[in-house]
Amino acid sequence: MEQSDWPTVGREWRAETGALSPAGLTSQLGLHRRENDMADVANQVANRIPTNLVVNGVRRTLDLVPWTTLLDALRDHLALTGTKKGCDHGQCGACTVLVDGRRVNSCLTLAVMTDGAEITTIEGLARDGALHPLQQAFIDHDAFQCGYCTPGQICSAAGLLAEGRAGDADEIRELMSGNLCRCGAYPNIVAAIQQAVGRP
Incomplete structure (x- = not known):
């Protein structure tokens, strides 16, 4: 052919x-x-699921697809962008928020799992226009550089204080090890937490 x-x-x-x-x-x-x-x-x-959240003291109802993470619900549905998306794999801690007072990685938490829970983000820590003691301590000790990890660092530290486990510097370093700072401001972060907890 x-x-x-x-x-x-x-x-x-x-x-x-x-x-x-x-x-x-x-x-x-x-x-x-x-x-x-x-x-x-x-x-x-x-397949959207009505999800009731109390975010920074305000009750919110969202219709979410089941796989929406708490991080995406906060950022994309409630416009609370203080909570940062870093690795999206639970490895950096930039997305840390408080759920019923306990610190969690919001990128690994499905929003529907927190139905009815009280969620505190970095936007909800200040009260009546006054900074939370940790926020003030981070400023006093210059405990940030680029600031991207700072909301997660502060929320994690707030949870740490609530747990009553912030002891000496070594213990603070260990218990904050899930929150990474690529700028390397760790000594200042530890000093800020020590100030907030009332230890030199």
């Missing part, structure tokens, strides 16, 4: 068998993907 006959043979074979040309196949696959995407969106809307 001559090479020039190949396209003709291909057309005849496709006509006889009903096979799609590469372009037709691509078009049909694209249509199938779009139909699947539309079905996925419809399912997501249908």
Whole structure:
């Protein structure tokens, strides 16, 4: 068979068998993907779960798809962007918030798991226009540089103080080890926590 006959043979074979040309196949696959995407969106809307949260003292009700993390609920649905998305894998601590007074990585916590819980973010620590003692201590000790990790550091430290476990500097370092500071402000962070807890 001559090479020039190949396209003709291909057309005849496709006509006889009903096979799609590469372009037709691509078009049909694209249509199938779009139909699947539309079905996925419809399912997501249908599968939303009403979730009640008390965030910084304010009761909020959100309709969320089940896989929405607490971090995304706070940032994307409530516009509380003080809580930072760092690694999104629970390794850096930038997303730390308090849930019923306990510090958690909000990137690893599904929002529906916290239904009915009291959540405190960095925006909720100050009271009546006065900074939380930890916020003031971080300023006093210059315990940040770029500031990206600072909300998580402060929320984690607030949880640490509430646990009554902030002892000496070594203990503070150990119990704050889940919060990373890429700028390396660790000595100042420890000093700030010691000031807030009333230890030199």
